[in-house]
């Protein structure tokens with residue numbers, strides 16, 4: 001294998017973000033709150049999330065200017081659009097989904113819309129909703145006109161920034177309208193204070209925080225004049241995980257005179273039934289996917305790598321090196337690596353920070369505090385190069401310019417999730433590349449009904465031998481406590497896929513133990529007596545694994561971690 005020098009010189013290579021909305025950016029009231037997170041930081045003794053190694057020779061930056069799309073102009077589709085609103089749009093021509101949905105939304109229809117990832121759905125629902133807001137008499141400051149709900153905090157904040165850019169309507173008396181964003185992991189009292197003291201014409205929220213504010217903050221009257229309800233990533237919001245919360249929210253909103261918009265790249269057939277809790281019967285279903293279309297862009301090169309289970313990390317390392325060498329000349333090595341669990345995203349980031357990476361690395365997952373998540377997202381957004389190790393918190397909707405590749409490690413939770421994660425690259429006509437790295441025990445994913453229809457090319461990576469030594473060293477710096485948590489999370493995650501794997505409990509435990517022994521402990525205990533990390537009897541019971549041979553069941557929580565060797 002041609003060896004690539006991965007150097008670790010410390011320097012700052014962050015460039016300022018040239019996002020499309022940045023030019024229009026105005027003060028946005030994103031309520032983040034100052035109080036600490038509900039959960040403690042992932043690991044307090046570690047270096048802060050922003051400690052980065054950066055390239056010795058920074059890679060040339062790629063342009064992040066959005067490509068103009070080849071569609072009709074916004075005014076062709078909707079001649080009545082407010083000129084001041086059009087001025088705030090960084091584009092003149094519509095994407096397909098924008099052209100297809102604009103007339104119906106302006107007409108006040110309920111819409112269920114499907115379009116591929118990265119095709120401008122956010123503007124598709126915000127632009128006409130805001131137009132309807134602007135063309136009505138100024139609402140009273142106590143009332144919210146548009147409520148958009150997103151399944152993740154980062155996506156909610158991104159939607160709020162876009163809404164804010166669009167609402168910077170000079171012709172309507174400057175910033176008279178206001179956008180607020182309320183998400184979990186921040187101080188609810190701060191949210192409440194802002195909602196009580198300031199206008200909030202557009203509210204973007206995650207479901208949990210919104211319910212809290214409705215139940216305990218008494219904000220229900222704020223929605224008495226609600227005109228538009230948007231569910232972004234609608235299939236996710238209406239699936240088992242969120243459905244009850246959504247049903248409750250909807251029951252607390254007025255139905256008279258309310259327009260509802262549901263958007264997603266993936267809309268399983270069943271969603272139309274469930275969607276009836278939100279949509280009027282006579283809603284419009286608009287899809288820009290053709291009958292025979294696969295749900296990802298044809299210009300995204302997709303590859304799969306299947307390796308023995310113990311080689312998954314090494315294969316990820318080599319896949320990253322390969323991507324780096326592909327990008328070296330052209331620049332723009334910026335990669336998102338998706339892992340099945342929060343714990344594994346954290347461990348991968350730790351391990352890769354200890355390898356000689358040629359760029360900064362970040363982690364983002366639900367085990368981090370919200371301020372740390374926001375900081376990681378913003379730093380990665382602004383970076384011209386870097387790797388973000390992520391759980392599924394950024395799988396949907398997140399729009400970061402210049403992602404050159406998405407690497408998915410391990411079994412995605414569903415075919416749809418594969419599509420959403422892949423959609424973080426090649427957005428708005430940009431180029432991009434996807435690789436999925438699977439262990440042999442999870443290769444059945446590639447034969448799944450939807451996945452089979454995608455143009456995924458199997459590839460063989462260069463030999464992994466050179467990666468093993470470096471990885472073994474890097475894994476030593478991860479504490480036993482973190483390894484134990486990653487092991488437990490691994491069992492919890494793969495337990496959900498036992499049927500697809502044709503596994504019994506004992507097979508699950510065997511595979512989990514192999515992961516702990518050969519990946520987390522990277523062969524250090526391969527000889528002699530080896531015990532998997534301890535699992536509390538309570539945890540074993542909750543996983544339904546009581547009595548399964550191979551587990552190390554303990555009564556007390558594992559002792560405090562012995563600190564690993566000093567980190568670089």
Ligand SMILES: Nc1ncnc2c1ncn2[C@@H]1O[C@H](COP(=O)(O)OP(=O)(O)OP(=O)(O)O)[C@@H](O)[C@H]1O
Nearest residue numbers: 091093094095117118119120121122265397399428
């Ligand atoms: N009319 C347009 N012309 C050019 N670029 C556009 C246009 N509309 C939106 N974009 C850009 O396309 C990118 C993707 O938009 P957006 O995030 O709304 O996609 P999406 O369809 O919601 O994706 P996902 O399914 O991943 O949530 C953004 O950077 C956005 O600024």
